[in-house]
Amino acid sequence: MSELSHRREGADHSGSKARDWRKAMSDHVAYALLVYTGLQIFLTVKAMSEGISSIFPYVALVILVAAIIPACRWFERRWTGISDEAASDEAYAGAFRRDTIMLWLMAIGLPLALTGLCKAIFAVI
Template sequence: MDRISDHAAHQPALGSTNAAPLGTPAAPASLDRGSDDARASVIDWRRKMSDHIAYALLVYTALQIFVTVGALKAGHGSLLPYFALVMLVVAIIPACRRFEARWNRLDDEQAHDPALARYYRRDRLALWALAIGLPFALTGLFKALALAFE
């Protein structure tokens, strides 16, 4: 399932035993350490994904600077590392906006649904793979192009 919000069609009805009435505050996780449902009910997937995006952007930026500066020091005055730097910025912003938009579309009930945990893990893994892998992959590609056209 590509769209997380499609998952809402599989939610229990409000009158069922699995759904809490609207307006009922979720129990804090500290009250019931043994219950996965109690802990999951206080999780806000929107906030958690937003936090991961912020941290991933910090890691991405640090790696981008580290990898690009290394390429600039090894370069022979080429503009290619600067082009790589611009491409890295252009590549990550739409990806992060897409992750953020996907999770911000959730309503309050969906944002606390423990059934979305596997979608969250999938998106979190993809986000971190991009944040860590993209600086190395693109810089490596531009270094290979620079060697090929020397």
């Protein structure tokens, strides 16, 4: 197999498959949404249901999950719009790492912050 056809298949000079930043970000967004939703269910809704005994915690869950989707889509759109050539360019590694760190901080940090806020409010009430 010639080097040119090897490159067309997405491999770099060493023969390993080049990373596609678009697919990688899409994967991170999907997993971050799952983690965010799981944390909301098990942390925030539990904290809310301890302070409020109604359907409100479940309605809040739907709103909180729906509210995070535009932010996740923003991260994904930033990367899906790049060209095929840029999609495997290692020069984007730093920007990709920054965006994935921000995405995961949001996915994990927001539920933890909301849980803390709920517990603080219910401790005062």
